[in-house]
Amino acid sequence: MPNPAKGLKGKVTIPATYKDLPVYRIGNNAFENNTLVTHVFVGKGSKLRVIGEWAFANSQVKFFEFTDQLRRIEYRAFMQASRLEPDSTNSYIFGSNLYYLGGYAFNQALNFNGKAVTIMLPATLKTMGYFALSNFAYPTVNSSVMIGQPG
Numbered sequence: 063m064p065n066p067a068k069g070l071k072g073k074v075t076i077p078a079t080y081k082d083l084p085v086y087r088i089g090n091n092a093f094e095n096n097t098l099v100t101h102v103f104v105g106k107g108s109k110l111r112v113i114g115e116w117a118f119a120n121s122q123v124k125f126f127e128f129t130d131q132l133r134r135i136e137y138r139a140f141m142q143a144s145r146l147e148p149d150s151t152n153s154y155i156f157g158s159n160l161y162y163l164g165g166y167a168f169n170q171a172l173n174f175n176g177k178a179v180t181i182m183l184p185a186t187l188k189t190m191g192y193f194a195l196s197n198f199a200y201p202t203v204n205s206s207v208m209i210g211q212p213g
Contacts, residue, residue: 070093070096070098071098071100072101073103074103075102075105076088077105078106078107084109085109087110087112087114088110088113089114089117090114091119092114092118093121094119095119095120095121096118096121097122099123100123101123101125101126102125102126102127103127104129108129108131109131110129111131112132112133112135113139114136115137115138116137116138118139119138119140119142119143120143121140121143122143123140124147128160129157131159132160133159133160133161133162134162134164135160135162135167136167137164137165137166137167137191138164138166138167138169139164139167140167141167144170146168146172146173148174148177152177152179154179154180154181156181156184157184158184159186160183160184160186160187161187162188163183163190163194163195164194165191165194166192166194167194167195168195169193169194169196169197170197170198171198172195172198178206179206181207181208182208183208184210195207
């Protein structure tokens with residue numbers, strides 16, 4: 063099956079449906095090594111549950127919309143996507159239903175740009191693989207990781 067992500071660039075929206083079928087997953091290697099896509103949004107009514115292995119590895123994506131529908135981020139999904147920046151509050155906020163974060167998922171990713179950054183993981187997180195959050199780009203000593211959204 064051809065890769066529907068091939069040739070995409072700039073700001074991309076993952077649709078709720080593709081060829082009249084719901085989109086539940088971004089496939090393995092879908093945007094790997096893509097230097098043209100910079101922002102990824104999730105379409106209204108989306109049922110996106112999984113980001114596959116190596117889906118955005120070595121990509122130039124700067125922003126990804128992590129929605130509440132997201133359940134799994136697989137092995138090395140964003141590895142070396144070192145341009146991935148925090149939101150306007152200097153946070154990386156993962157959806158409230160994420161329960162699996164694969165090994166090396168964000169290894170050498172998440173660009174702190176020398177700012178104090180907060181990584182907020184939901185209380186639903188059950189599994190976090192080896193080095194899932196490691197070797198950040200331009201980290202600071204004042205950054206923090208929180209599990210369970212503050213309430």
